[in-house]
Amino acid sequence: xxxxxxxxxxxxxxxxxxxxxxxxxxxxxxxxxxxxxxxxxxxxxxxxxxxxxxxxxxxxxxxxxxxxxxxxxxxxxxxxxxxxxxxxxxxxxxxxxxxxxxxxxxxxxxxx
Amino acid sequence: xxxxxxxxxxxxxxxxxxxxxxxxxxxxxxxxxxxxxxxxxxxxxxxxxxxxxxxxxxxxxxxxxxxxxxxxxxxxxxxxxxxxxxxxxxxxxxxxxxxxxxxxxxxxxxxx
Numbered sequence: 001x002x003x004x005x006x007x008x009x010x011x012x013x014x015x016x017x018x019x020x021x022x023x024x025x026x027x028x029x030x031x032x033x034x035x036x037x038x039x040x041x042x043x044x045x046x047x048x049x050x051x052x053x054x055x056x057x058x059x060x061x062x063x064x065x066x067x068x069x070x071x072x073x074x075x076x077x078x079x080x081x082x083x084x085x086x087x088x089x090x091x092x093x094x095x096x097x098x099x100x101x102x103x104x105x106x107x108x109x110x111x112x
Numbered sequence: 113x114x115x116x117x118x119x120x121x122x123x124x125x126x127x128x129x130x131x132x133x134x135x136x137x138x139x140x141x142x143x144x145x146x147x148x149x150x151x152x153x154x155x156x157x158x159x160x161x162x163x164x165x166x167x168x169x170x171x172x173x174x175x176x177x178x179x180x181x182x183x184x185x186x187x188x189x190x191x192x193x194x195x196x197x198x199x200x201x202x203x204x205x206x207x208x209x210x211x212x213x214x215x216x217x218x219x220x221x222x223x224x
Contacts, residue, residue, distance in 0.1 A: 034211055036213075042217055043215030043218055044202070046211075099157060102154045
């Protein structure tokens with residue numbers, strides 16, 4: 001049973017435009033959310049996170065928005081750059097839990 | 113650089129053979145994890161170890177065993193490999209209470 005869902009498996013965007021990745025979760029106990037980025041032949045790397053006490057967290061070109069009532073979060077990349085071409089995984093947990101639940105990932109291709 | 117080291121990077125096994133995937137981290141992290149990544153399935157947790165001397169099952173533990181040899185090392189063993197275990201395996205470690213896991217670069221395993 002997938003607790004973290006990422007639809008629209010792939011996204012193509014022009015360089016300089018905004019990339020928006022969406023993630024939905026089903027477990028109401030989740031209160032901490034993360035995005036990881038993965039290049040081919042490498043392990044995932046941590047990108048940005050948000051706690052449920054916030055509805056927005058920003059780090060440079062990356063912003064994560066959380067809508068708790070809809071159990072939905074999104075990652076915005078502005079402006080998109082060719083180096084952002086990667087697979088992005090959404091992950092969630094209940095803070096204090098030892099485990100993360102990952103989504104299936106979204107492939108982003110940024111076209112120069 | 114400090115990080116998570118996985119060996120081997122590639123392996124081909126015949127059905128029924130056994131092997132151990134090695135993982136070591138030099139960041140003094142308490143928690144370590146083994147994930148597998150399959151196309152369209154995202155990252156699925158096989159086993160994890162919250163601290164030295166403890167291990168717990170994840171989502172897909174069948175067919176695998178683990179050993180937390182010491183704080184640095186967490187190995188994954190396939191006793192009798194099956195084609196369904198063809199996958200990319202990632203080891204990760206977790207720094208304290210943070211969820212910004214550090215992943216290794218992966219082991220690509222093919223079982224024929």
